[in-house]
Amino acid sequence: xxxINKEMWQSTLAQYQVWNEAKFQESIxxxxxxxxxxxxxxxxxxxxxxxxxxPKPSDHEQKQKMEMLNKYYEQMKLFEARRKLRGESV
Numbered sequence: 001x002x003x004i005n006k007e008m009w010q011s012t013l014a015q016y017q018v019w020n021e022a023k024f025q026e027s028i029x030x031x032x033x034x035x036x037x038x039x040x041x042x043x044x045x046x047x048x049x050x051x052x053x054x055p056k057p058s059d060h061e062q063k064q065k066m067e068m069l070n071k072y073y074e075q076m077k078l079f080e081a082r083r084k085l086r087g088e089s090v
Contacts, residue, residue: 057065
């Protein structure tokens with residue numbers, strides 16, 4: 001790594017650390033002051049971002065998941081049939 005790149009990297013890292021510390025201090029100052037609706041919207045925004053980054057499952061993974069779900073539902077049908085046969089209530 002050249003000296004200029006190394007210095008730029010160190011400078012960028014130092015600026016990021018200062019910014020990160022400022023955000024942390026701000027979150028401490030504002031603890032309990034953020035309305036629940038705003039917190040909920042931030043959470044939904046974070047989830048939406050995460051879902052965008054989530055890779056699409058492969059065909060094999062999708063097939064495997066469907067097989068597992070089908071097996072689960074078949075077992076639940078058997079369980080319900082046995083429960084009804086014995087006259088058990090939920």
